[in-house]
Amino acid sequence: MTEPGRFRDRLRQAPPLVDPQAAAARLADIESAFPVGFLDAPLRSLLLALAEHSPFLWPIVARNPARFVDLASRAPEIVNAELIARQRAASGAGDLPAVARALRLNRTEHALLVALADLGGLWSLAMVTAALSDFADASVQAATDALLAEAAALGRFLPADPDDLQAGSGLVILALGKHGAGELNYSSDIDLVVFFDPAVAPLKEGLAPAPFFAKLAQGIARLLQERTADGYVHRVDYRLRPDPGSTPTAVSLNAAYLYYENLGQNWERAAYIKARPIAGDRVVGQRFLDDMRPFVWRKYFDFGSIADVHAMKRQIHAVRGHDAIAVAGHDIKLGRGGIREIEFFVQTQQLVFGGRRPALRGRRTVEMLGILTDEGWIDATARDELAEAYGFLRTIEHRIQMVRDEQTQRLPAESDDLERFARFAGFATLAEFEAALLHHARRVQAHYALLFEAEPDLSAAVGDLVFSGTGDDPATLATLRTLGFRDPERAVETVRGWHFGRRPAVRTARAREVLTELVPALMQALGGTADPDTALDTLDRAFARMPAALELLTILRSNERLRLLFADLLGTAPRLAETVSFSPHVLDAVLERDFAAPTPEPGGIAAHFRALLGHPTDHEDFLDRTRDAARHLGFLTGARLLSGVLAPVEAGRAYSAIADTVVGAAYERVSQAFFAEHGAVPGGRIVVLGLGRLGSSQLTAESDLDLVVVYDFDPDSRMSAGPRPLDAAVAYNRLTQRLVAALTVPTRRGHLYDVDLRLRPGGGQGPVAVQLRSLRAYYETEAELWEHMALTRARVIAGDAGLGAASLDVISAVVTRPRNPSDVYGAVRTMRALVAEEKGDSGPLDLKLAPGGLLDLDFLVQALVLAHGARCPDLVGLPAPDVLMRAAGHGLLTQDEAERLRAAYRQFDDVMHWQRLMVAGDPGQASTVALTRLAVALGMPDAAHLRVRLDDHRAEVRGLFDRLLA
Numbered sequence: 025m026t027e028p029g030r031f032r033d034r035l036r037q038a039p040p041l042v043d044p045q046a047a048a049a050r051l052a053d054i055e056s057a058f059p060v061g062f063l064d065a066p067l068r069s070l071l072l073a074l075a076e077h078s079p080f081l082w083p084i085v086a087r088n089p090a091r092f093v094d095l096a097s098r099a100p101e102i103v104n105a106e107l108i109a110r111q112r113a114a115s116g117a118g119d120l121p122a123v124a125r126a127l128r129l130n131r132t133e134h135a136l137l138v139a140l141a142d143l144g145g146l147w148s149l150a151m152v153t154a155a156l157s158d159f160a161d162a163s164v165q166a167a168t169d170a171l172l173a174e175a176a177a178l179g180r181f182l183p184a185d186p187d188d189l190q191a192g193s194g195l196v197i198l199a200l201g202k203h204g205a206g207e208l209n210y211s212s213d214i215d216l217v218v219f220f221d222p223a224v225a226p227l228k229e230g231l232a233p234a235p236f237f238a239k240l241a242q243g244i245a246r247l248l249q250e251r252t253a254d255g256y257v258h259r260v261d262y263r264l265r266p267d268p269g270s271t272p273t274a275v276s277l278n279a280a281y282l283y284y285e286n287l288g289q290n291w292e293r294a295a296y297i298k299a300r301p302i303a304g305d306r307v308v309g310q311r312f313l314d315d316m317r318p319f320v321w322r323k324y325f326d327f328g329s330i331a332d333v334h335a336m337k338r339q340i341h342a343v344r345g346h347d348a349i350a351v352a353g354h355d356i357k358l359g360r361g362g363i364r365e366i367e368f369f370v371q372t373q374q375l376v377f378g379g380r381r382p383a384l385r386g387r388r389t390v391e392m393l394g395i396l397t398d399e400g401w402i403d404a405t406a407r408d409e410l411a412e413a414y415g416f417l418r419t420i421e422h423r424i425q426m427v428r429d430e431q432t433q434r435l436p437a438e439s440d441d442l443e444r445f446a447r448f449a450g451f452a453t454l455a456e457f458e459a460a461l462l463h464h465a466r467r468v469q470a471h472y473a474l475l476f477e478a479e480p481d482l483s484a485a486v487g488d489l490v491f492s493g494t495g496d497d498p499a500t501l502a503t504l505r506t507l508g509f510r511d512p513e514r515a516v517e518t519v520r521g522w523h524f525g526r527r528p529a530v531r532t533a534r535a536r537e538v539l540t541e542l543v544p545a546l547m548q549a550l551g552g553t554a555d556p557d558t559a560l561d562t563l564d565r566a567f568a569r570m571p572a573a574l575e576l577l578t579i580l581r582s583n584e585r586l587r588l589l590f591a592d593l594l595g596t597a598p599r600l601a602e603t604v605s606f607s608p609h610v611l612d613a614v615l616e617r618d619f620a621a622p623t624p625e626p627g628g629i630a631a632h633f634r635a636l637l638g639h640p641t642d643h644e645d646f647l648d649r650t651r652d653a654a655r656h657l658g659f660l661t662g663a664r665l666l667s668g669v670l671a672p673v674e675a676g677r678a679y680s681a682i683a684d685t686v687v688g689a690a691y692e693r694v695s696q697a698f699f700a701e702h703g704a705v706p707g708g709r710i711v712v713l714g715l716g717r718l719g720s721s722q723l724t725a726e727s728d729l730d731l732v733v734v735y736d737f738d739p740d741s742r743m744s745a746g747p748r749p750l751d752a753a754v755a756y757n758r759l760t761q762r763l764v765a766a767l768t769v770p771t772r773r774g775h776l777y778d779v780d781l782r783l784r785p786g787g788g789q790g791p792v793a794v795q796l797r798s799l800r801a802y803y804e805t806e807a808e809l810w811e812h813m814a815l816t817r818a819r820v821i822a823g824d825a826g827l828g829a830a831s832l833d834v835i836s837a838v839v840t841r842p843r844n845p846s847d848v849y850g851a852v853r854t855m856r857a858l859v860a861e862e863k864g865d866s867g868p869l870d871l872k873l874a875p876g877g878l879l880d881l882d883f884l885v886q887a888l889v890l891a892h893g894a895r896c897p898d899l900v901g902l903p904a905p906d907v908l909m910r911a912a913g914h915g916l917l918t919q920d921e922a923e924r925l926r927a928a929y930r931q932f933d934d935v936m937h938w939q940r941l942m943v944a945g946d947p948g949q950a951s952t953v954a955l956t957r958l959a960v961a962l963g964m965p966d967a968a969h970l971r972v973r974l975d976d977h978r979a980e981v982r983g984l985f986d987r988l989l990a
Contacts, residue, residue, distance in 0.1 A: 028099040035096075037145040038069035040447045041076050050075040050082065057089035067096060070144055077448035080429040084136050091133060100141040104155050107134045111162040115169035123170045124247055127163060128254035134159050138210065139426050142419075149415050150390075152422065156208040157199075161302045163257050164197060164216065165190070167247045168303045171240050180236065182226040194225030195237060195304035196277065196312060197244075200264050204298035205387040209418065211425035211432075213259040217299075218244075218274040221308060237274035245273075259431065264295055267524040269517060277312060284319045287525035289536060294371045296320045297378075298387045322379040349465050351458045352442055356417050356424075357433035361465025363417045365472045366410050372475075373401055390414055406471050413464035420461070423449045489544040491519040507551025515557065518564050519543060527564065529573035529605075538577045546580065549587045553595025554957040562594045566605035576608035586611045589663065596957050597666055597941050599725060603659045606774060607652060610659040619660075619669070626681040633657060633685045646693055647766060648773040650686060655774065657682045662725055662941050666961075672937035673930070679723035683777065687712060687729070688822040690766040698759045703746015705755055707738030710793070711823035711831055712763070715783045719817035720903055722933065724940035728778035729767070730814075731821070733760045733793040734831045753795065760793040783814045796830060803838045809851040813886040815839055816900070839900055845891035849989040852887040856880065856985075866946055868975060869955075871932045871939070876978030878932045880985045881925065887989060888916055905929050921984055928977040934962060935974065 028034075041047055051071055055063070063071065071092075074082045085092045095103060107130055114126040138155055141147040147155070172189040175181035183189045201215035202208045218241040222233035245260040262273050266283035275283075284292070296316060301309025349360055357363045370392045378384040381399055386392050390411045397407040421433050427448070436442045439454075446457035487503030496516050504512035522539055525531040530539055550559045567573060580587045590611065593601040604611055613619060636653035640646035661678040664670040670678065691712060716730030717723050735756035742752045750758070760781075767777050782788050785802035794802070803812070815835045820828035856879070865873035872878045885904040888911050893900050896914045899907050905926040912922035938958045955967035964970050 353437035527567035549591035559595035876982030
């Protein structure tokens with residue numbers, strides 16, 4: 025075979041210049057270092073181009089002109105082979121610092137060689153990328169040998185063959201990306217994955233394999249990429265390993281198999297198309313890749329993959345402005361019509377069809393374009409135009425990187441810099457370069473669009489949103505900041521964690537495919553909330569709790585209105601968002617035509633509940649269905665409140681009606697089963713009373729239920745008449761316990777209500793249910809005034825109507841008993857001071873317990889009812905604001921006092937409803953963002969105005985409380 029000719033004899037081209045005089049002046053500084061007559065016209069032109077265009081290459085020449093003379097005097101193919109061999113042997117240079125220096129010096133010379141052969145037109149693109157890839161292989165192999173030799177010298181690594189440390193080492197190093205394909209670009213990172221087999225690794229006894237190989241991988245990266253006075257060798261990227269955010273730099277082969285089998289993503293399948301073993305035990309590495317074939321190459325036509333991979337590409341092009349390419353600042357890799365688009369064009373079809381067509385499993389992009397044509401998937405025009413564009417764009421990529429040895433594919437943004445670069449790329453004018461770039465980019469766009477662009481577009485209109493793969497895309501971080509995320513890096517890592525299956529809800533392949541397509545639109549929706557970071561955190565916590573999210577993700581993908589509502593819930597109403605996460609189809613209620621209609625009366629809510637409840641098959645099914653139905657109705661009420669369909673007072677009535685219905689249904693179901701088991705009690709009756717906020721129909725989204733259960737029976741026949749008879753008192757107390765359990769026990773469908781029975785006679789010490797006569801006797805002889813106060817809000821919830829009326833008669837008699845107002849007021853003041861001492865409050869946002877808050881108002885209203893109920897019975901049974909106005913009519917307050925107290929009550933009650941909906945945890949610790957959202961919902965501009973308004977109301981209420989009850 026004829027030896028290739030030397031460099032200077034084959035040189036036929038050089039980039040044109042912008043400022044020949046300045047370039048000539050730089051060359052003049054070192055021209056004397058060259059042999060006389062050596063710099064003929066072609067060589068001189070090439071050196072002038074380096075002097076003008078490359079701050080990276082020119083100093084390499086200027087520091088050692090003799091090296092340039094040597095390179096120009098020999099065949100570049102021979103020099104390339106020598107440098108690769110020298111790099112491979114650099115592991116024997118001595119200690120690690122000596123190895124590092126040898127590797128760097130070789131790389132500097134190799135970078136100059138490749139640039140000269142490329143710029144001079146001696147090598148094709150394929151030869152350039154092959155030389156770069158082969159040299160990178162040698163670098164990794166040498167670094168691996170050096171680190172293994174060091175470990176062997178320390179007795180930590182015990183090789184079977186000291187002359188071949190890597191064979192049988194248990195170490196596997198794969199190259200992925202362009203390196204794996206043998207298509208490495210000039211200043212590229214090298215994408216490596218490091219695996220190990222602990223079963224065969226010859227390590228010192230007792231030495232754990234995982235930390236050994238992780239440290240080895242870190243050492244290889246450090247040896248190659250650490251910058252010294254001699255430069256660097258390669259930047260190493262390990263982020264293509266399984267879930268890089270939560271795994272060490274080296275992963276066991278078994279762990280890798282499990283990951284790819286269960287959690288592997290389609291972009292990782294695409295990455296493994298180009299994978300090849302380059303260091304370590306390459307036999308084991310190839311065996312691993314052979315075993316990975318079912319993951320990469322699926323036997324069926326995988327059209328789910330094409331949608332998923334294309335969704336990742338659409339994320340990159342979320343900015344529709346990319347449709348019109350602006351050459352200045354254009355990214356020739358990621359931009360429209362760029363290198364990545366050609367790669368996706370090829371790789372996606374490989375993923376879809378390669379499972380059945382082994383010929384489509386090659387690593388090289390241009391080669392695969394030819395195979396796709398041979399196999400009939402694309403025509404010759406697409407092959408030729410894409411191959412030509414690929415060659416053009418990859419060459420431009422190399423020119424960009426030769427300027428400063430930077431890993432970038434972005435063209436200069438400034439016109440002067442772009443003009444200079446156009447010359448370095450070989451064009452006489454900028455106009456010619458722009459025309460060529462646009463020509464190729466538009467061709468690529470056209471072919472790519474024919475293949476993919478019919479896919480639905482969920483891209484954000486605000487900027488790039490790329491979460492697939494690894495690494496933080498700077499444009500994505502900028503987009504997230506624009507959307508309002510305060511910590512975009514954390515947001516990217518959160519979403520990337522979903523793609524890696526770190527949350528149970530998104531561990532299935534299909535869920536992650538839908539997620540990939542949905543994420544840009546979802547992030548934009550979250551950006552429209554008051555606090556995008558909190559909204560994203562809430563969703564992440566939901567994904568951690570949910571066993572599966574495919575249903576939710578599919579619903580959100582298909583409907584923008586629901587997507588926006590869900591985002592709003594995540595940011596402002598985390599409890600509602602949790603409901604959606606638990607039962608995604610509650611979102612369907614928002615699409616119903618009657619969502620914006622006035623809230624139905626309690627009878628309508630009861631009918632809706634029964635329809636949702638259906639026909640339970642057994643008690644457990646009833647409990648589950650009850651929770652689902654109550655959750656659905658509660659979500660509907662909260663969503664209506666959040667959307668402005670309901671006012672807070674209306675929401676309170678709706679929440680109370682839901683509770684009434686649930687308690688009634690539970691009472692019916694439990695009592696029917698109980699009496700079937702134990703028989704009816706002769707003359708027996710039972711009723712459930714509601715007190716507190718349930719009694720006044722003011723329940724919030726998070727209120728518990730204050731209940732009192734009253735029963736009665738025929739005193740002449742105490743035993744139930746059934747297969748398992750019980751004493752009447754025992755029976756009704758057990759029935760009450762079962763009722764409470766039905767309302768409180770958590771099931772697989774979640775939680776329903778907390779129930780508080782402490783307002784019954786005897787409080788927490790007595791029986792859970794009380795007989796009517798005991799109720800009457802207790803309140804007539806034993807009850808303290810605070811217990812009478814609680815009765816002012818009592819009403820019947822469920823059970824026997826007659827007994828309910830009799831119980832309310834007893835309560836009415838107690839409430840309207842003649843009393844000395846001064847005694848009542850004194851007792852109420854004492855009670856309020858006791859509550860303040862025992863419970864305190866959590867600050868001015870504690871609207872219930874803070875001085876001047878709702879407790880003061882409720883105590884004041886109850887004091888008015890008890891003190892004046894005998895003379896003014898029309899005060900009994902009214903909501904608190906109405907009691908205040910009626911009291912003014914009786915002269916107990918001035919009209920102005922009543923108006924001010926009623927306004928404060930309404931304000932506090934409204935805020936409490938919003939707090940319970942929007943603030944998770946202690947409302948007194950609500951964030952400024954949550955308070956601002958709450959303020960806006962209440963018609964105020966910001967949180968500061970809300971705080972001022974609440975402070976004013978509290979001061980006013982406290983002053984009136986002290987004065988009126990003095």
